[in-house]
Amino acid sequence: MTTSISDAAKDKAGWIRERAAALGFDICRFTDLDDAWPAAARLEAFVEAGRHGEMTWMAETAARRAHPRAMWAEARSAIVLGLNYGPAADPLEILDRRDRGAISVYAQGDDYHEVIKPRLKTLGRELQTRLGGELKVFVDTAPLMEKPLAERAGAGWQGRHTNLVSRTHGSWLFLGVILTTLDLPQDPPEPMACGTCRACLDVCPTDAFPAPFQLDARRCISYLTIELKGPIPVEFRAALGNRIYGCDDCLAVCPWNKFAQVAREQKLAARPELNAPALADLAALDDAGFRTLFAKSPVKRIGRDRFVRNVLYALGNAGDPALMTAITPRLDDPSALVRGAAVWALGRLAAAADIEAQAAARAPAEPDPDVRAEWAALYNPDLRR
Structure with missing residues (x-):
């Protein structure tokens, strides 16, 4: 036949x-x-x-x-x-644990x-x-x-x-x-089935969607924490919360997730050390420690300095002055990117007297203009958020 x-x-x-x-x-x-x-x-x-x-x-x-x-x-x-x-659990639950870092599900x-x-x-x-x-x-x-x-x-x-x-x-x-180069039968497309739901748009902390089906990456936390190489704009820092690599909010609220099974393979599962790590521990990472912790992880691609920058913004959002012990050492970090983020975090958590003492000890000798601007902003309410 x-x-x-x-x-x-x-x-x-x-x-x-x-x-x-x-x-x-x-x-x-x-x-x-x-x-x-x-x-x-x-x-x-x-x-x-x-x-x-x-x-x-x-x-x-x-x-x-x-x-x-x-x-x-x-x-x-x-x-x-x-x-x-x-994921095995709701990835948004960690957002209430302000002393812990939220790493996007895909990168855990x-x-x-x-x-x-x-x-x-x-x-x-x-x-x-x-x-x-x-x-x-x-x-x-x-x-x-x-x-x-x-x-x-x-x-x-x-x-x-x-x-x-x-x-x-x-x-x-x-x-x-x-x-x-093979000719294969074409599967039919799947009709859009979101109905009137706009949960993914409404949950975005930084209003990164100018309209449905449109994204302004410059406002997206995933872009800000991963792709952006310099300091994160002041207007977005508080909205970062404790998100230190990527953001799952718009994905996690999708009602269709109720049909998604937990990833069944070990390689796709979260590593325990990357699931809600302590911010204070992450802030202390040097380059070698960063590379060891994030071996085989996509996080490693952004480098230690950019990652610790994110951690310091998260520490500044944590609301716990006891975490100043993790921030203060980073005021003298070799990386200007890290020092600048540490200054912002200092301004969010420290008492006025401590801010003045730290500024007097470091600001006059600071060689980087961006970091000097962070110190100056501590005394200008219009520049602080």
Whole structure:
């Protein structure tokens, strides 16, 4: 009996789904690459409005993001893989524990790039061996927009918070993509199913959503704590609370999360030492200690100074003067970025007499203009928040 092309394609897709599931992927969907790419226009508007902030690579690689085939002209289909990383508990509960640091759920375990990419490569090798064709794998490390592809393949839909929402995994999905020269059957897209809900917009501490489905990264806590290299603008520091790496608020309040299971694999689970660590301990980290604590973690990529900057802002928001013992040593830190954050935290927690004594001892000799400005702001109520 002769097998039709469509049946053969379905057989290929079925085998790929089976292998993807065996490798631990929770979602495996397919889409072709024939149509126009509306995401390119959205990205162009985002960059033109300056909402990408210091992420200059988004502008520099915009042409390559214009369509998946701008990345690889020979690609015919995309295989979209999803890995559930649902947390074991409500990630917003830690926001009430002000002496503890809130690290985004995705960063509490091993770096997801290192978790997903080996599986994608394994699937790719097996796919080529069995089905032929050429392929390339992507895990958020090249200018390919995975979320629009996932939406087109029916893995979920873009929520009002601009992230992917899944009926089966809520907002907790790591994504990976395989582009291939094979023709695979296209899965239907998933209709947007947020209804009138705007919980993700309303919960944002810094009003980072100018409108539904739009994000101003310059106001987003994830951008501020991860991508921004200098001091965080004063207007956002109090809103950071104890968030020291990323922010889960808009993801965590999504009602579709009730269908998300807890991440079932150890590599995706939170490490105990990264789940609600003490701010005072984190403030004392030197570079070696930082690298040891965050080995294999995505947090390591921002470096010790930027991370301790975040910790000091969180200490300043903690409301406990006893934590001054963790802040004071950082006033003499080798990093100007850290010293500046320590001055701000000092102003939030210390008594007036202590502030004056510390300023008299350090401000006159401070070589960095940003840190001198932080000292000056302690005496100007209009500059302090």
